[in-house]
Amino acid sequence: MTQTTHADVLGPASDPGGDRRPPRRAGRLARALAPLPWIGPATGLILFVVIWPVIAMFQTSREHYSSLGVLMGSAGWNNFTRLFDEADLGGVVMRTVIWVVAVVALTMLISLGVAQMFNKEFPGRRFARWALIAPWAASVVMTSIVFRWMLDPNNGVVYVLLKQLGLVKNFNTTDTGWLGNPTDAFWCAVFVAVFVSIPFTTYALLAGLQAVPADVYEAAKLDGASPLRTYWAVTLPLLRPALLVAALINVMNVFNSFPIIWELSGGGPGSQSATTTIFMYQLKQSSIGEAAAMSVVNFGFIIVIVLLFLRASKWNSAED
Amino acid sequence: MALTACSSSGSKSGSSASGNTTLKLLAPDYGTAGGPDSSQKYWQGIADDFHKANPTITVQVQTIAWTNWDQVATQLQNKQYPDILLGDAPQELAASGLLYPLTDVMSASTISNLIPVFAKQEESNGVAYGAPFTTSSRALFYNKKLFAAAKITDAPKTWTDIQNDAAKIKALGNGTIGYGLPLGPEEAQGESYLWMLGNGGGYVDSSGKYAINSAANIETFNFLTSMVKAGDTEPSPATVDRKDMWSAFGNGTVGMVGGSGALIPIIKTAGKLQTSDWAVTTMPGKSGPLTQALAVHDDITAFKSGGHAAQIKQFLDFAYADKYQIQFDNEYSLLPATTSASKSLSASDPVAAGFLATVPNAVVYPTNSNWNTVKTKIQQSIGTAAQGTDPSKVLGTLQTFASSN
Missing domain, CATH: 3.40.190.10 (Periplasmic binding protein-like II)
Structure with a gap:
């Protein structure tokens, strides 16, 4: 509207005069906008897939929804107060920290060894490398369900083996109730998480190992360095970029991991084997707003992890 | 999409x-x-x-x-x-x-x-x-074969009967479960209610207000805890869903379980128990069978x-x-x-x-307008009260949730 009026008033008078400034400005604008067709779709996608859900999540966390999804008005900070009043929350957060640290540390340690082995020539190496892909290629939900059945208190194959070894006296007793006991269930979940994280980590580290030039090792050998010393002073520092990437990708994956604990124990009994991701889902069943508040807190954790990642990669490129 | x-x-x-x-x-x-x-x-x-x-x-x-x-x-x-x-x-x-x-x-x-x-x-x-x-409507299903093997002659009438019978059945070995107590998220509110009623408790008081952490209910869960500790039930009942316990009963490995008519086709499909191998009796309460069934x-x-x-x-x-x-x-x-x-x-x-x-x-579930939400919370957490967490704490949290939402 305003544009039309503007043109109507100024158009006839200014056009014949040939004022060149507006076209030039338009040209500059056009040049500035020239990349838009190329970056536009990606930007649009990010706005739609990342930014919009984040905004929706923050909004939901401040609103009061009935459990049927009907908006009952604003909740202020109530969802957060209720979340922080949850008796289980402290344990859940602690468990999440242990979960991330334990799974990532064990995965990195084991993968370092496996990658080192796979970097050596040995008969059947090709087969072994392929075999390692299996846990990675299989759906995590599927793997978790397989483990749940292996640990079925009535006839799980793990317990059958233990019984034949004389370590378990009877089925359907506390001997065979690992998944029902919060501590045992949690460590079973850690085991499964390590199991499914090793392939990716090993391949990432293997790629790093293969990138270490052979002449560095030759030089170390000439200088008379022991194998341990070579590993410590040559291999590990040169492996640092691969280690860093593998560790950080694992941290995020493990922090967000939902299916393993959910399939093994459902976070139960109660929330006693839940991490923050599982706890968020449990809350959703009775209170959407409180679950959104938990998501906001989780989002905060992720931001911290991302910042640490950015810092670490800066430190990495500076030293390289 | x-x-x-x-x-x-x-x-x-x-x-x-x-x-x-x-x-x-x-x-x-x-x-x-x-x-x-x-x-x-x-x-x-x-x-x-x-x-x-x-x-x-x-x-x-x-x-x-x-x-x-x-x-x-x-x-x-x-x-x-x-x-x-x-x-x-x-x-x-x-x-x-x-x-x-x-x-x-x-x-x-x-x-x-x-x-x-x-x-x-x-x-x-x-x-x-x-x-x-x-x-x-709910009643107690029991496996007559296991009862005979454990030399039990009468159907249980009180909590003590359940406890004693369950101990004898468990002693048969081979992974036999005495009393199947499914307090997992699927239907914990039903199993819990069966037991609360046996002690004169329930989810609401006579005026319709929530009374989840009443003294009677706490006592009920203390009793359940003692049964779980003694191994008279399956291990870790808080994670066991009803459908799994019912199919275990159908497979003939459970002595007693609370059930409805819907359990009958499961028993028939499993094909392990003949009609003469199981029976139904009124759910026992603390000092005698329930006078009102849960429907x-x-x-x-x-x-x-x-x-x-x-x-x-x-x-x-x-x-x-x-x-x-x-x-x-x-x-x-x-x-x-x-x-x-x-x-x-x-x-x-x-x-x-x-x-x-x-x-x-029959006794029925509460009709308070937030019951569905409260039920979800109960399903999620009430089982822990029979598995090591202090019942007064668990029931107290549920009571606070129920009366503040």
């Missing part, structure tokens, strides 16, 4: 120019999806008969397995409402203003045929917003969003015929929700008659 979302979200189901109406009906599958006992077939049968009698109304049937029932919550949260829903009690839906009052969608003669104890359960502030469609019901509710009150009324009056009620009960060993169907079923089916006899005097 976006396309499917758009096309399925048209909740204003079609009234075309020619005056034809399509009603959407959403129901749980009490049988197996795709199997001969699927509820999809049952409802499609009614829908076809109805369409023949009323050619201008088409009923579109969708059934969802109980194990995926949370999809329905998601559908409702996304405002994809059916016209008719079979499922949970109506109070929470009514409080959100989504439902027709029952009198708008069911004629007076059909309403007066509903079993009174359940019909009363459909009310919020004196107005009914739903109708019971199928019901069941549960699944309800029909009608949504306002489609604006088809008149057509829904025609369909519901049609579907509540004795013929369809009894067909459903024969299919799934559940009980009818209408007085006339109860009468004719009692005459023909002695097992159902036994369960039906307990119904008029």
Whole structure:
């Protein structure tokens, strides 16, 4: 509207005069906008897939929804107060920290060894490398369900083996109730998480190992360095970029991991084997707003992890 | 993705120019999806008969397995409402203003045929917003083979009987479970209620206010904890779902379990126990059998969003015929929700008659408007009170949640 009026008033008078400034400005604008067709779709996608859900999540966390999804008005900070009043929350957060640290540390340690082995020539190496892909290629939900059945208190194959070894006296007793006991269930979940994280980590580290030039090792050998010393002073520092990437990708994956604990124990009994991701889902069943508040807190954790990642990669490129 | 979302979200189901109406009906599958006992077939049968009698109304049937029932919550949260829903009690839906009052969608003669104890359960502030469609009542199932092997002669009558019998049955070894106590998320509210009633407790007091952490209930869970600790139940009951415990009973490895008629087809399908190998008795209480059985019901509710009150009324009056009620009960060993169907079923089916006899005097779940939400919370956490966490703490948290939400 305003544009039309503007043109109507100024158009006839200014056009014949040939004022060149507006076209030039338009040209500059056009040049500035020239990349838009190329970056536009990606930007649009990010706005739609990342930014919009984040905004929706923050909004939901401040609103009061009935459990049927009907908006009952604003909740202020109530969802957060209720979340922080949850008796289980402290344990859940602690468990999440242990979960991330334990799974990532064990995965990195084991993968370092496996990658080192796979970097050596040995008969059947090709087969072994392929075999390692299996846990990675299989759906995590599927793997978790397989483990749940292996640990079925009535006839799980793990317990059958233990019984034949004389370590378990009877089925359907506390001997065979690992998944029902919060501590045992949690460590079973850690085991499964390590199991499914090793392939990716090993391949990432293997790629790093293969990138270490052979002449560095030759030089170390000439200088008379022991194998341990070579590993410590040559291999590990040169492996640092691969280690860093593998560790950080694992941290995020493990922090967000939902299916393993959910399939093994459902976070139960109660929330006693839940991490923050599982706890968020449990809350959703009775209170959407409180679950959104938990998501906001989780989002905060992720931001911290991302910042640490950015810092670490800066430190990495500076030293390289 | 976006396309499917758009096309399925048209909740204003079609009234075309020619005056034809399509009603959407959403129901749980009490049988197996795709199997001969699927509820999809049952409802499609009614829908076809109805369409023949009323050619201008088409009923579109969708059934969802109980194990995926949370999809329905998601559908409702996304405002994809059916016209008719079979499922949970109506109070929470009514409080959100989504439902027709029952009198708008069911004629007076059909309403007066509903079993009174359940019909009363459909009310919020004196107005009914739903109708019971199928019901069941709870009792104790026990394995006579295991009882004989453990040299137990009488059915248990008190908690102490259960405790002693369970200990003897467990001692048989081979992974035998004495008493199956499914306090996992699937239906913990039901199992807990059976035990609370045995001690004169319950979820609400006589005035209808929540009393989840009453002294009686705490004592009940202290007793359950002692049974779990002694190994008289399966290990870690807080993670065991009812369906798993029922199929274990069907496989003959459980001495006693709380069940409804719906357990009978499971026993038959498993094929391990003959009809003479198991029996049903009243659920024991602390000092004697329960005087009132726990009865549960699944309800029909009608949504306002489609604006088809008149057509829904025609369909519901049609579907509540004795013929369809009894067909459903024969299919799934559940009980009818209408007085006339109860009468004719009692005459023909002695097992159902036994369960039906307990119904008029039955105890039911609370009808507080937030019960569905509270129930979800109970399912999630009440089991921990029998598995090492202090019952007064667990029940106290639930009480606070129930009275503050």
